[in-house]
Amino acid sequence: MLTGKQKRFLRGLGHSLKPVVTVGKSDISEAVLATTNEALDSHELIKVKILESCFMDRHEVAEQLCEATGADLAQVLGRTLLIYRPAKEPRLELPRG
Incomplete structure (x- = not known):
């Protein structure tokens, strides 16, 4: 679980990132999960874009x-x-709690 300070730090780092995973009409499929896992393994911090065609709520x-x-x-x-x-x-070295 991330603290508020750590989330602020990550938001600062994530500002310049481009989305590497896209969630679309098929919602969260096995392919999306596999892509997300690979991206997290190599980058630690990633952006995910939710397309208008996704029927699920963003949260x-x-x-x-x-x-x-x-x-x-x-x-x-x-x-x-x-x-x-x-x-x-x-x-990435996160700030302490």
Whole structure:
């Protein structure tokens, strides 16, 4: 679970990122989960774009993605999510609580 200070730190880092995962009409499929896991393994912090064609609520998408991948939600801004999961050897050093 991320603290408020850590979420602020991650939002600052995520500002310049481009979305690497897109959730569309098929909602959260196995392919989306696999892509999200791969992206988190290599980047730790990723942006996920939710398209207009997605029928799910954005908060529901965030909850399901984070639960399925074991990640933490740093931000929901419009139809964009910022998700963080530390790698086995973390490259990002989060501020203490």
